[in-house]
Amino acid sequence: MTGPVNELVSHLEGAIDGYRLAPGQLYSLHQGRPIWVRYDLAAMAARVDRDAFASREASLWRYRECLPLGADIQPVTLGEGMTPLLDCKRLGERLGLADFWIKDESQMPTGSFKDRGQSVAISMARSLGVNRVAIPTAGNAGGSMAAYAARAGLEAFVFMPEDTPPINRFEVAHAGAHGWLVNGLITDCGKIVRDGIVPMNWFDMSTLKEPYRLEGKKTMGLELAEQFGWVLPDVILYPTGGGTGLIGMWKAFRELIELGWLEATDLPRMVAVQSEGCCPIVRAHEQGERFAAAFEDAATIASGIRVPAAVGDFMILDAIAESGGCVVAVDETAIRDWMQEAAMTEGIALGPESACCIGAARKLRESGWLEADARTVIFNCGGARKYPHLMACELPALDRHARIDWANLAPTPQ
Numbered sequence: 096m097t098g099p100v101n102e103l104v105s106h107l108e109g110a111i112d113g114y115r116l117a118p119g120q121l122y123s124l125h126q127g128r129p130i131w132v133r134y135d136l137a138a139m140a141a142r143v144d145r146d147a148f149a150s151r152e153a154s155l156w157r158y159r160e161c162l163p164l165g166a167d168i169q170p171v172t173l174g175e176g177m178t179p180l181l182d183c184k185r186l187g188e189r190l191g192l193a194d195f196w197i198k199d200e201s202q203m204p205t206g207s208f209k210d211r212g213q214s215v216a217i218s219m220a221r222s223l224g225v226n227r228v229a230i231p232t233a234g235n236a237g238g239s240m241a242a243y244a245a246r247a248g249l250e251a252f253v254f255m256p257e258d259t260p261p262i263n264r265f266e267v268a269h270a271g272a273h274g275w276l277v278n279g280l281i282t283d284c285g286k287i288v289r290d291g292i293v294p295m296n297w298f299d300m301s302t303l304k305e306p307y308r309l310e311g312k313k314t315m316g317l318e319l320a321e322q323f324g325w326v327l328p329d330v331i332l333y334p335t336g337g338g339t340g341l342i343g344m345w346k347a348f349r350e351l352i353e354l355g356w357l358e359a360t361d362l363p364r365m366v367a368v369q370s371e372g373c374c375p376i377v378r379a380h381e382q383g384e385r386f387a388a389a390f391e392d393a394a395t396i397a398s399g400i401r402v403p404a405a406v407g408d409f410m411i412l413d414a415i416a417e418s419g420g421c422v423v424a425v426d427e428t429a430i431r432d433w434m435q436e437a438a439m440t441e442g443i444a445l446g447p448e449s450a451c452c453i454g455a456a457r458k459l460r461e462s463g464w465l466e467a468d469a470r471t472v473i474f475n476c477g478g479a480r481k482y483p484h485l486m487a488c489e490l491p492a493l494d495r496h497a498r499i500d501w502a503n504l505a506p507t508p509q
């Protein structure tokens with residue numbers, strides 16, 4: 096019988112100062128900043144062959160050795176991961192990109208990539224003895240945590256801004272979590288969760304305020320590598336809020352190189368995409384800062400990236416810099432158009448966050464930063480179906496008793 100933590104985990108490490116922490120106990124932040132999980136990668140490489148993954152289960156738990164959960168512990172899973180990587184020629188052509196792909200994270204148990212983080216973090220929290228979890232959320236993380244907490248038999252508390260999308264409120268209530276609408280932003284919700292740690296004895300599951308959601312998000316990078324035959328794309332455009340997706344993928348790529356499963360020269364350029372309505376990371380990058388000032392009056396319909404202050408800001412900015420990537424802020428008023436464009440050309444229902452990546456790709460093609468033949472990937476982090484309040488969906492009525500005028504039924508637009 097092994098312990099709650101994978102024995103290949105060598106230690107945990109403060110991201111701000113490299114300070115080593117022993118695995119096997121609960122951690123939140125170190126010096127007010129996130130904590131990395133570090134592995135004995137030489138031992139991992141000796142134990143598992145990258146080609147073995149292909150024959151395993153179609154979930155992120157196929158990468159079991161690369162994840163922090165102890166080998167004998169049952170994960171809390173709803174079958175998340177191994178989402179399709181879709182070749183998008185028609186949309187690519189419109190963007191001037193000959194090799195354009197969408198990894199469709201909307202095909203997840205609760206419809207967003209937050210399930211990756213929650214499956215791993217809830218598994219770890221339960222195995223380390225937690226029975227109450229709390230989270231501030233822009234929406235999808237709360238809906239996802241509510242589901243995984245229910246699956247694990249943990250009590251869940253969710254705090255969300257009062258204008259959080261209706262589907263996310265439904266997800267929380269439906270899964271039996273305690274949920275509240277707060278008259279503020281996700282950062283205000285985060286303060287409530289922090290203040291409740293002692294009186295409520297709950298564990299804070301905020302983005303990057305425990306070490307394991309990031310490990311779950313890392314599997315996006317592992318899947319991408321496996322699905323492309325262990326060769327990475329040239330550019331990844333990522334809608335960036337708290338940044339776990341971008342940071343997690345970059346961590347995955349670095350680990351894959353150290354494992355000898357990828358060529359060191361093969362790393363993609365990472366692009367953080369935000370809306371002009373909330374772009375603290377873009378602003379910090381443009382000003383050459385490693386830490387981002389809080390973005391005042393953050394407002395965007397892309398609720399998943401409405402994060403005015405990110406505790407992992409420097410980790411996002413470091414990954415962009417190390418990868419030779421860049422940042423892009425896109426026009427808030429065009430987000431619905433990009434959602435529609437992707438749905439009409441490829442049948443892929445992008446959420447508003449990922450739709451920003453369409454605008455960003457176009458902008459980077461126009462500036463010449465993105466070459467026409469660069470293999471480019473975006474992630475559909477959460478599908479349009481989570482945002483019906485954003486979509487016009489009026490259809491004309493048809494009288495079943497009337498004679499149908501076939502010639503004018505669906506006039507071809509001029």
Ligand SMILES: *Cc1c(COP(=O)(O)O)cnc(C)c1O
Nearest residue numbers: 336337338339340399448476477
């Ligand atoms: C949470 C979320 C994001 C931002 O993710 P981070 O990795 O935390 O930056 C983007 N899109 C959707 C749909 C989300 O739910």
